[in-house]
Amino acid sequence: MAGARRAPRQVVFEARDVKVSYGGKPAIAGVDVKIYGNLVTAIIGPSGCGKSTFLRSLNRLNDSVKGFTLDGQVLYRGHDVYGGGVDRVEVRRRIGMVFQKPNPFPKSIYDNIAWAPRNLGMKSDLDERVEKALRGAALWDEVKDRLRQSALGLSGGQQQRLCIARAIAIEPDVLLLDEPASALDPIATAAIEDLMHTLKRRYTIVIVTHNMQQAARVADRTAFFSLDVIDDRRVGTLVEYDDTEVIFGRAADTRTRDYVSGRFG
């Protein structure tokens, strides 16, 4: 089981009675959760229970979705992420995101990593910044001799580590990972999982995964979401949230036990 407990834990995110709807239809409701610093927190649950919806609400990535509304509060280090006057660019700078499908820009490896720092005016020592990010994503040794070649020539696993390097190049505080290894083969998946163990020393990581073994391998804390029927609608709710070893070994809720043992979902 991953990682030892650290005390005292820093609360990085606090969701308070969060409800997210699309076009007036609730996708998740009543979500109360605290996410702690320098841990890996996994979000698991059956398809459609709102894992990605919740993840994307942490850095306002749903804002551009037509009909999206959020009730309740999402606090990031005590600040209301949806409060008036919040700079969305700053939110995204501090809270980076990596998606399921590797999505490098059609540019060189170097320019992929340098893109966000350049845009944010972090132009000094760019070569060092690029190298540091690639080292941080355990990719440097594989690409150091071809930095000027297209990132599209990398393997899928390398592309995903490039996307992680791109995210950490601007030194965020948090990394949100939405099924980061589901499109990768087992070896590339293992590389990403190893990387998470290293990255959590520096970053707070929240990962959505369908793969329960993966959650058990990488996460310190695990949140299990499921679908509840509320007012005749199926809505995602947080069933149980605890240390990963509790969720997978001695969960309190029958629904959690059934899901992690493969009897449901």
Ligand SMILES: Nc1ncnc2c1ncn2[C@@H]1O[C@H](COP(=O)(O)OP(=O)(O)OP(=O)(O)O)[C@@H](O)[C@H]1O
């Ligand atoms: N952009 C959107 N517009 C409208 N409805 C959406 C949108 N995104 C998600 N939903 C709805 O919200 C609910 C939760 O979806 P979400 O993708 O968050 O679940 P998930 O648990 O991540 O699913 P999966 O495991 O299949 O990826 C679903 O009913 C989905 O149809």
